[in-house]
Amino acid sequence: MSVLALGLNHGSAPLDLRGRFAIPLEALGRSVQGLRNHLARAAPEVAILSTCNRTELYVGLPPSACPRHAIELVEPSIEWLARQGGTSADSLRGHSYFLHGAEAARHAFRVASGLDSMVLGEPQILGQMKQAVREAEGAGALGTTLHQLFQRSFAVAKEVRSSTEIGAHAVSMAAAAVRLATQLFGELSQTRVLFVGAGEMIELVATHFAAHEPMSLTIANRGRERGQVLCERLGAQPLALAELGTRLQDFDVVVSCTASSLPLIGLGAVERALKARRRRPMLMLDLAVPRDIEPEVGELDDIYLYTVDDLALQVQVNGERRQAAVLQAEQIVAAGVHGFSHWLEQRASVPLIQALQRRTDDWREAELAKARRALARGQDVDAVMEALSNALTRKLLHGALAELHSSAGEAHQHWMDSVQRMFLRPDSHRRH
Known part of the structure; x- marks a missing residue:
């Protein structure tokens, strides 16, 4: 998955250390641009959230990026953040956290909802996160991946606040x-x-x-x-x-x-x-x-x-009511994470779908050109149509049949299952 979150907060670092990494609002845009320049080789999307209780870096990569590419950005991100706080990367690691993929999304949703705040349900964090997004947009560092992450964070936070008693504890x-x-x-x-x-x-x-x-x-x-x-x-x-x-x-x-x-x-x-x-x-x-x-x-x-x-x-709050509100909110967050993960998976398959469509279009155009030449030579229409359909069918089935013939063991079973799902589903022959 092409999203990662990295930073420190009230749970991982003492107050005075957090203070060294706090970024004033007026400097947030410059910091976003500085981080993006530092990670320029990967050309990632970048956003920074800096509040009293946390400083966090959010990094997004295009759908074509493999998980390894995201992991490779962790060390340079830590180095950049450590430099902002005037400390070493080794020192920072002991007080920071790194989350990747679905866990990064879960963290962002919990932060926006006030579930990760020092005071459960405090409302300021949502406005601070929206400001972080505006600063990232202004710096030209926000793309489709992080845009979806944050918009879904805001939607989850809205549902949590309207459907649970989390907000009642903010005061x-x-x-x-x-x-x-x-x-x-x-x-x-x-x-x-x-x-x-x-x-x-x-x-x-x-x-x-x-x-x-x-x-x-x-x-x-x-x-x-x-x-x-x-x-x-x-x-x-x-x-x-x-x-x-x-x-x-x-x-x-x-x-x-x-x-x-x-x-x-x-x-x-x-x-x-x-x-x-x-x-x-x-x-x-x-x-x-x-x-x-x-x-x-x-x-x-x-x-x-x-x-x-x-x-x-x-701060003291009613334990039972608090726990019930947290459980309800966590369920909303989990549903949001599932939706975002599905969106990322679907988005990651877009290049494959586009390549498949280009390949089948090439086949179709090539066979149509053959058919037109045959018709121009005066060949029988039914024979030309039969040849056209047979050629397209062979091209569409060639790869699957070749794998079935050449594979063995678990790979052979995998291809049998895949061919069954693709071509022999009960409703695959029905006309719509």
């Missing part, structure tokens, strides 16, 4: 964030909450906090328009990112999730904030990959720092 990450805040501060009515970023995760967490009516909500975001929209919806106050260092002491809870490649909140800024707060505790939730908050901040007294991995461990 658990946001709920866990609020639960941590209430454990530390009790009622949230006297707390001031700062959100850094304005993406989907921040919107989800902020909505949960807003429902508990804290004293104030503030949103700091680089893009003014999106931040303003979220402020208006939640009744929050805007804050310029440039003011973050001087205003940090004003907040009891800080939730950050941006696409910054470097930490936005450093140890020194938090130390100054604590001093200004006279050691009143702060809850800091860093949901970004790479980190938005320097990890050393967690070592400070009176600071309670949780990463996205820490928060996932806090």
Whole structure:
């Protein structure tokens, strides 16, 4: 099969290692083109999915490619990805996975459906996958194989979300964030909450906090328009990112999730904030990959720092309902994998079908030309038609009969079964 998936995620690699491989959205198109150039000899289709929890390469080959050609792309793909993260290929192998054929399709379908997410059913991944597809298309790196893979992924995800309760568990990450805040501060009515970023995760967490009516909500975001929209919806106050260092002491809870490649909140800024707060505790939730908050901040007294991995461990859902939803979703995924595998198999046979049609057309044209010459010489029409039909029949049966005569053992039985299916099926003589 001509599809492979390769990468690392929250299950295979720790947070700080994942952060080294995270690709910002604005660089995704260039990265796709860079990977495709690196694999240029095979001229593959390429797409890259990069989120907080995973960086994955998807590679597709034409139907004429044999499985060996796909396998040969694994090592250069690992080498390219390792170079992006500034590590060795050997180091990366210990934290990565490689999937081929039907298993690659199953993985893509599970990712799109939220089944492979740190928080079961989280909705952001589907939008991130669609963005990855748009970037691959924009780079001219998406062809028929990966287009089918992703479109079928989206269809499976839609069915999973509409037919199961998987989506009901997606809010658990946001709920866990609020639960941590209430454990530390009790009622949230006297707390001031700062959100850094304005993406989907921040919107989800902020909505949960807003429902508990804290004293104030503030949103700091680089893009003014999106931040303003979220402020208006939640009744929050805007804050310029440039003011973050001087205003940090004003907040009891800080939730950050941006696409910054470097930490936005450093140890020194938090130390100054604590001093200004006279050691009143702060809850800091860093949901970004790479980190938005320097990890050393967690070592400070009176600071309670949780990463996205820490928060996932806090998530608790009803086991029986969760398991039932997962089983139902996995059945939908399995049906999708079967359909995609069948499509790939059918597509792989297209060159053979085309060659067969060309060969039979050549035979037909050659025998028609003979028949026309015979008729021009005045030969009997019935005799010419008889000769035409006999010649075509001999040509069509020649290969099968030759194999039956020359084969032995298992090969002979194989050809007997094949000839039976091709020419002697019960309905093969019927007229339609």
